[in-house]
Amino acid sequence: MNFFVFISQEWLLVSTLVVLIYIYAWRERIKSGRPISVHEVTQLLNKDSAVLLDVRDNAEFKAGHIVGAINIPFSKVAAELDKLESHKSKIIIVADKLGQHAGSVGRTLEKQGFVVRRLSGGIAEWQAQNLPLVKK
Known part of the structure; x- marks a missing residue:
């Protein structure tokens, strides 16, 4: 009261x-990077003005990922930033399972001078929109 x-x-x-x-x-x-929708992601990827960074573990990545995605597991991003240096002129779109790790990865990348966006809802949202995944 x-x-x-x-x-x-x-x-x-x-x-x-x-x-x-x-x-x-x-x-x-x-x-940590402005969140963007799956439709904005497809537009950026189709224009070749962005690169998708999938931070899920290798097993989840192989089970299904977005075409052209680069896989660096969340725990290894800081150590493997050199894999992204050639893409510094493009927008880096960070995707994970549900969006829980993308924020901290985005902060790490922005500190290194990358332009970062986060896939809103992660790969789960991508699948919910019935968009295709590549399986290895």
């Missing part, structure tokens, strides 16, 4: 706190 009394009396303070939390969350999301 005291909580609601505090909120009603200090509405300006509480509103400011909520706005600051929202701004912080929004900035953190953008820092």
Whole structure:
């Protein structure tokens, strides 16, 4: 009960706190690469202005991946950045299973000067849209 009394009396303070939390969350999301839809990804890949980096483990990658994707498992990205140097002029689209690792990989890549976007929803969203995967 005291909580609601505090909120009603200090509405300006509480509103400011909520706005600051929202701004912080929004900035953190953008820092790791702006999320883009599967349709935007296909357009960028078809124009050859982007490269897709799949950060899932090798077994998941072999089970099905997007055509032309480069596979560097999440745990090895920092050590294997040299594989991406030849693509520095293109947008790097980071894809993982559900979107849980793409943010931290995006931050790592942006610190190295890459332009990064994240596949919104990961490979799971790609499959949900009935888009094709290559199987090895």
